[in-house]
Amino acid sequence: MTEPAVAPLAGIKVVDLSKILAGPYVTMSLADLGADVVKVEHPEGGDPTRSWGPPFNGPDATYYLAANRNKRSVTLDLKSPEGQEAVHRMLASADVVVENFRPGSTLARTFNYQELSERYPRLVLLHISAFGDHGPLRDEPGYDMVAQAAAGLMSLTGEPDGPPVKAGYAMGDLGAALFGIIGVTSALVERERTGRGQYVTTSLYESQLALHINWATGYFATGQRPGRLGSGHPSLVPYQAYPAADGHFVIAVGNDGLFRRLCTALGHAEWADDPRFATNRDRVTHRTALNAKLESVLVDQPVAHWCDLLKSEGVPVTPIRTLDEVYDCPQTEALGMVQKVDHPDVGALRQVAFPVTFRGLRPSVRTAPPTLGQHSHDVLAELGYSDAEIGRLLGGRLADLCGPATPPGTLPQPPAGGTPTRRTEQRPK
Known part of the structure; x- marks a missing residue:
C-alpha cells in the first residue's frame, strides 16, 4: 500500500523571486509542505549560491542544493519587459510570492506590493530584507554574518577571552526564514476569512532580536552588557x-x-x-x-x-x-530525517528532510533541487506561451526544452527502493 502524501499546502502556488538562503529556505519549506513552487532565476548563473563552492555536487554547489528541493526552475530576465510579463502571468494564479529585492532597487519598484495587490488582491507577498522596511539602515545590504554582528549574536558567541565568532549555522538567514514561513502561513489563514492577501515583511535583523529571548530580558532587568561564555549558559550552572x-x-x-x-x-x-x-x-x-x-x-x-x-x-x-556521527546516528535514521532523491546529473542525492510530522508522517523529499532552467519550457507552456514564443523568450536555451513536464501541484514520489539510476544525457548550461 502506497504511503499517503503529506501535503497540507497542496494547491497553493508560490512564485519564488528570492535568492541566497532566507527566501529560498522559506519557499523550499512551503514546497516540502506540498505547495507548487516555481523558482525564477536569471539566465546567466541563476541563484548566486549555485556557485558558492566548493564543495560542488554535479553542476551546482552544495549550498544551493541545501535550500531548493521540491521546486521547479524557470530562467527569466526580470529587468526585461518580456521577463516581467511572464512573471505577471504566474502571479495571476499565484497565492504567494517571495522576494528579497534590495529596498529602493529597480526590481523592488517594479514588483511593489501596492501595485501588485491592485491587480492580484488575493496575493500574499513576503519581503525579506537585511534590516527591515523602516529606519536608518533600511537600505543597507547585508548577508548572514552582517546580521549576526549587527544584531548582537557575535557579541554573545565565543570564549570569554577570545574574539567574537559567528554561529556555525547561518542563524541570521535561517531565523528570518522561519519567521517568514510563520508570516506566510498566517497570512494564508487570514485570507480564508477575509478573501484578501497582504504584505508580509521580516528581516535578518528583526529575527535576531526576536531570538535574543532571555539575553534581552536579562539586559532589560539589569542594564548590564552580557559577555561571551563559550558553551556556558548565563542562567544555569553546570x-x-x-x-x-x-x-x-x-x-x-x-x-x-x-x-x-x-x-x-x-x-x-x-x-x-x-x-x-x-x-x-x-x-x-x-x-x-x-x-x-x-x-x-x-x-x-x-x-x-x-x-x-x-x-x-x-x-x-x-x-x-x-x-x-550525526548522520550515522540510529536516532537520525529512526526519525527518517535523511532522505534520498534522484538528481538528473549526480544520481542519488541525500537531503535533510522537513522537521515536522503530520499524523505521524513526514513530508517527503519528492524532487531534487532543479538544475538551472530545468522546467522553463514546462512552466512557460502552462502560462500559455507557444513553443515559438518560448524559444524567443529563452533565447535558444535548449536545455530548458529537455525532460518531461511535471503538472503543477502534483506530488511526484521519490524512486521506490534501490539506488536511483543516474541519468547520462548531457544538459547544456
Missing part, C-alpha cells in the same frame, strides 16, 4: 561542555535535584550541600569555582565513561557529535 580524558562532552543540569544526582554520581555528594553550590542562584554566582571542581574530576575518564555513568543517574548528558 550547563556547558566539559573536558574529559579524550575530548569534550555536555552536561545540562536544569535544577537542584539534577545537580545533587550529578554530585553523587561523581563521588562528591558533599558539593550539593556546599553553600556556594546548593542552589542554581549560588552556582551561577560561583560558576568559576564549581567548574574548576568539576573539571578536576571529569578529566580523569573518557567521554563514553561519563556519558554512560551520568545517563544511568538521569543526568542530561551527551557527547559532542560531528556531522558524520
Whole structure:
C-alpha cells in the first residue's frame, strides 16, 4: 500500500523571486509542505549560491542544493519587459510570492506590493530584507554574518577571552526564514476569512532580536552588557561542555535535584550541600569555582565513561557529535530525517528532510533541487506561451526544452527502493 502524501499546502502556488538562503529556505519549506513552487532565476548563473563552492555536487554547489528541493526552475530576465510579463502571468494564479529585492532597487519598484495587490488582491507577498522596511539602515545590504554582528549574536558567541565568532549555522538567514514561513502561513489563514492577501515583511535583523529571548530580558532587568561564555549558559550552572580524558562532552543540569544526582554520581555528594553550590542562584554566582571542581574530576575518564555513568543517574548528558556521527546516528535514521532523491546529473542525492510530522508522517523529499532552467519550457507552456514564443523568450536555451513536464501541484514520489539510476544525457548550461 502506497504511503499517503503529506501535503497540507497542496494547491497553493508560490512564485519564488528570492535568492541566497532566507527566501529560498522559506519557499523550499512551503514546497516540502506540498505547495507548487516555481523558482525564477536569471539566465546567466541563476541563484548566486549555485556557485558558492566548493564543495560542488554535479553542476551546482552544495549550498544551493541545501535550500531548493521540491521546486521547479524557470530562467527569466526580470529587468526585461518580456521577463516581467511572464512573471505577471504566474502571479495571476499565484497565492504567494517571495522576494528579497534590495529596498529602493529597480526590481523592488517594479514588483511593489501596492501595485501588485491592485491587480492580484488575493496575493500574499513576503519581503525579506537585511534590516527591515523602516529606519536608518533600511537600505543597507547585508548577508548572514552582517546580521549576526549587527544584531548582537557575535557579541554573545565565543570564549570569554577570545574574539567574537559567528554561529556555525547561518542563524541570521535561517531565523528570518522561519519567521517568514510563520508570516506566510498566517497570512494564508487570514485570507480564508477575509478573501484578501497582504504584505508580509521580516528581516535578518528583526529575527535576531526576536531570538535574543532571555539575553534581552536579562539586559532589560539589569542594564548590564552580557559577555561571551563559550558553551556556558548565563542562567544555569553546570550547563556547558566539559573536558574529559579524550575530548569534550555536555552536561545540562536544569535544577537542584539534577545537580545533587550529578554530585553523587561523581563521588562528591558533599558539593550539593556546599553553600556556594546548593542552589542554581549560588552556582551561577560561583560558576568559576564549581567548574574548576568539576573539571578536576571529569578529566580523569573518557567521554563514553561519563556519558554512560551520568545517563544511568538521569543526568542530561551527551557527547559532542560531528556531522558524520550525526548522520550515522540510529536516532537520525529512526526519525527518517535523511532522505534520498534522484538528481538528473549526480544520481542519488541525500537531503535533510522537513522537521515536522503530520499524523505521524513526514513530508517527503519528492524532487531534487532543479538544475538551472530545468522546467522553463514546462512552466512557460502552462502560462500559455507557444513553443515559438518560448524559444524567443529563452533565447535558444535548449536545455530548458529537455525532460518531461511535471503538472503543477502534483506530488511526484521519490524512486521506490534501490539506488536511483543516474541519468547520462548531457544538459547544456
